[in-house]
Amino acid sequence: MPPEKETPEQKNEKSNSNEPDSSKETQFWGVERDLKAIGEFIVRFLSRHHRWLSPIFIAGESYGGFRVAKLARQLQQEFGVGLSGAILISPALEFSLLEANDYNLTTWATVLPSLAAAAAHHDRAQWAGQRGDLPAHIAAAEQFARQSLIPMLAMGEAFPEDERQAIYQQLAGLTGIPLSVVERLGGRIRIEVFARELLRDRQRIVGLYDASITAIDPFPDRMTYEGTDPTLDGLDRLFTGAINSHLRQTLGVETDLTYRLLNLETLKAWQFDFKGDWKQGFQGSVDDLRVGMTLNPYMQVSISHGIFDLVTPYFASNHLVSQMKLNSEIRSNLTLKHYPGGHMFYTWAESRQQWFAQMQAFYQNAIA
Template identity: 75%
Template sequence: MSDSFTSTARKSSTTTHVLSLADGAIHYTAIAEWQPLYEREKAIAEIFHVAYLVDHQGSTPRPLTFVFNGGPGAASAYLHMGALGPKRIAFGEQGDLLRPPVNVVDNLESWLSFTDLLFVDPVGTGFSRAVSPEKEEAKADEKPKSEKPEEKETEFWEVERDLKALGEFIQNFLSKHNRWLSPIFIAGESYGGFRVAKLARKLQQEFGVGLSGAILISPALEFSLLEGTDYNLTTWATVLPSMAGSAAHHNRAQLAGENLQTHLAAAESFARKTLIPLLAMGDALPEDERQQAYQQCANLIGLPVTLVARHGGRIGIEVFARELLRDQQRIVGLYDASITAIDPFPDRPLYEGTDPTLDGLDRLFTGAINSHLRGTLGVETNLTYHLLNFDTFKAWKFELKGGLKQGFIGAVDDLRVGMTLNPYMQVYITHGLFDLVTPYFASNHLADLMKLNPAVRPNLTIRHFQGGHMFYTWEASRHQWFGEMMQFYNRAIA
């Protein structure tokens, strides 16, 4: 590996901090820097990351967790400033967005209590960029005339190339900081959960990195479950329980049982035992049986039975979000259907406003991460921090292996292989109950199809919390999740 790149590398920042908790203070060092990736001894990219390393005097190394978000095209700021890092954004009790400006507070549920943390921004997100050969000798912190993606950068916007870059980054970090003997964990949210499932195999099989644990947060594991059509069945069934839970939250469902959990259980049973056969039989099912099923569905998800019948039981998430509270001229969020917003165009046939649970968060996380990096951690750069890079999202390539390029890409097979390659690795999958985009029941359904050997099945934990895609913005859910993760880490390294 060439050392010539170090002379033009961007300026890193190392600072020391204290996180005060009820049971004592955590003294830690924060390292914010760019780590180059090389190809044929030439730098081809600079991966920006922030590491939080606790001052540790013990004889055994602390766990180290690599964290990334999804998109693809999302920076790690969501988990960094929303749940895991030493500082977090202040939300309302149930994830409500508070008035500007954003308020950043000490995170008493930071995972620094039980693991060192490393937040990674893949190429094209955050401050991470590809390096063009002709710019390698340029001034390190010179802002380019345009930050539009170049051909060199788009090379990283593909499933396998992205995984390879992350694998190389992890290898290099472990070597640079002498952490090869630490218990290693990986955690990812949304498409980041897809990355975790893939890396659970690839890191161990191709990069020699043994894993103690893998945490998948609101993951999208099989892309075939994300797009419903007239000709598939499972998509409609896996999202229905999230609709039922959201309807119950807004007091629009005819509650099946005494509480939310019994209502969800009824919706899950309906989805598997009634909805899938209904969709599978289509017009072959007698009319009276179809109408009975439509009525059951309407009661569970809080929509008029005429609407359910008109859609043939195939209720899309956009339809649900628009129609559930239509009489109040409000819509619910796709990423968190517990959150509502005023419908700016109530008289139009299709919803034309924005999603309050995605677009509404940008102002919070953009302000928080820029203040934290540039102020608290002392990062000096003229680069724009790409919180969610839509150029990356739109250009991403999902290329399948083999000669035929049809179908959808998935990650469950890789997770299964990773769990058998290393029968000691613990896996934790978690969702928000009101997330319509990556619904919790999809992961439940996939877990039931994994055919895990009895020797490794206990290594898989599935747990869901009230809230949406970022359920940790809910006060109670974040507290519960923190307690569970502390137990998870203790179990994984025991």
């Protein structure tokens, strides 16, 4: 049956609604149009405020870090905007590294150091070195991920059984997960399983976005975890209250529109494909960052993570940077620096102060 036509009353009701027209919004729900919208805004802002010759920096967190890496190329190549610096905070650079499965081996290795860091923080790990030496424990997990875990997973059934058991024992020691669970999972520890199993005996779970944070497991007797993430759903009310207060009281924004901290409707409908692009699979942004850095050999790049973030783990960025094959003339322009904390590591007072000092030096260096 053909769709019913809107009555004049329905059209009038929609035009008077406080909510935006979703049909106009959805055209921006995709990688390509989203980036172009940001580029268009930046160009108009620079023109309106006569700032074309000013030092220009872009910064983004999480998916915003993906945007920054893409824009490092697109702003300079398509919009003629020269950048002094690009700041990526807990970025998701290559989405293939966020999808853990039997055939993508790298993901299991890049998340391991963060699992080990969280286990040590909760004193559930067998410390690699002196007890309480977190950097040494993390370094041991990084080495183990590269030299032991990846070869075992890559060889599959062909890997010698006695060596496999030795690796399982090391993995259990680093992550604090029971050996029986590690064996059952074949050394592939999903972050959701880790969050449930690490403190199961205390009926507590750890956060995915900050595994140093714990919460009571509401269903401790069920086989699978059916509660919420304490670092996402548990903090939603705090950040929603803060941003609404900031918008209305500090910035004076007068609107009846609802601010959504996380819009799941947009997330599910987001278009990752590029028009006219024959590539298939997950979107990535590291190639764009590489091109952007070569287009402008003076642009400084900073990538920072929290070591307890399991969603966008710091070691994934370390791994990607090591694969970028940057020319020696520009390699020093890229800085990797990670801090105690989770996805929003700056909520930790000490990490915020250290990051603030790092950013001060970063800006000064970029405009020198």
